[in-house]
Amino acid sequence: MSIRPTAYEFFAGGGLAGLxxxxxxxLFANDMDAAKGRAFVANHPDVPFRLGDVWSLTSADLPGAPDMAWASSPCQDVSLAGARGGLEAGRSGAFWGFWKLIQALAVEGRAPRVVVLENVIGLLTSGQGRDFAxxxxxxxxxxxxxxxxxxxAAHWLPQSRPRLFVVAVKGEAPETTTPSGPFHSPRLVAAHARLPQAxxxxxAWWSLPVPPRRNQxxxxxxQPDDAVDWLEDGEAILSLAxxxxxxxxxxxxxxGVRTIGAxxxxxxxxxxRKVQRLEIRFDGLAGCLRTPAGGSSRQYVVVCDQGRARVRRLTGREAARLMGVSDDYVLPSSESAALKLMGDAVAVPVVRALAQGLLSPALNSRRAAA
Ligand SMILES: C[S@@+](CC[C@H](N)C(=O)[O-])C[C@H]1O[C@@H](n2cnc3c(N)ncnc32)[C@H](O)[C@@H]1O
Structure with missing residues (x-):
């Protein structure tokens, strides 16, 4: 019998959490987006994947008794960048479809000992804090x-991508008595203060080692300059700055020094009055990847060298690298599908750090207790 911990992956997208x-x-993965499902299956051929709405699943669809359940539930409704309907509204209500399954597993004595919800930081404040509560x-x-x-993600990768990870544990896991370190941010501490007393x-102020300084x-x-398409209207785009x-x-x-901007x-x-602006950063980081919905949300790369500035779009492969995905990951053939897949995903090294520093100790304490 396997002694490796087991997990379900909900809202799995291209399966970056699993990576x-x-x-x-x-043991089981689910997503309702057919294109993402194809990417999942291409990259995780051995993982049972079910395409469909999480609300359409019942506990009978879920095999075995998982140690952990991971949910990267859709964030659009709570994103600070978008309209804020809250978890109860529209797509973010999908969290409750996931939670219904966790409750059903509990009734059957199969509840995971660890549950992780990944979401945008806006979850802390959407609905005046009611969603987080x-x-x-x-x-x-x-x-x-x-x-x-x-x-x-900027702790590990050259991408600014703050995300919230709510971690629920039955048993022991590393923790500190008071908030500390970069992962207990002031806005998290403020949101905690608004939570119900119960x-x-x-x-728990879960504790996680601070990673060494990023060196990339x-x-x-x-990608090499000669492998990408440069925009002919780069001057016009730069003039929006x-x-x-x-x-x-x-x-x-x-x-005279080659300098890269995003x-x-x-x-x-x-x-x-409303004006279109090009906002360029030269701090060695890409801006947070997003799903392209209309031309304005695709990221540009600005390369200054040889006495000129050139502009191009960030490619799907570069987006994958910015999520910590290795080049053997099979991306959708269309650039926009690849960018959508990556723009929605969770950064792999962030999951890895969470798994090594917190989730594994929590799962091992369960084994020790079992
Ligand atoms: C934030 S993304 C998570 C992506 C994933 N973590 C990854 O690494 O690629 C949310 C995902 O939830 C899926 N989704 C949204 N509503 C859903 C629902 N009701 N049932 C199942 N999947 C849903 C979307 O298709 C999307 O892939």
């Missing part, structure tokens, strides 16, 4: 101790 949970056998309360009522970490009574920047992940950003580009070109087009209100 980070190495050493864990995934509802999630934590559901977990506490089901007999878990609950805690959360705000983890930015949740705070059993709350965006330039290291880019605000004066400060344009000055940075000019300084980079004048320096940029998004955003609508800003200036002098009472």
């Amino acid at each position: 980070g949970l190495s050493g864990v056998d995934t 509802a999630v934590c309360t559901a977990m506490v009522r089901a007999g878990y101790r609950v805690g959360a970490l705000e983890m930015d 949740v705070r009574d059993v709350w 920047d965006l330039a290291a992940l880019l 605000a004066p400060l950003h344009r000055a940075r580009v000019q300084a980079a070109v004048a320096s 940029a998004y087009r955003r609508v800003r209100v200036e002098g009472g």
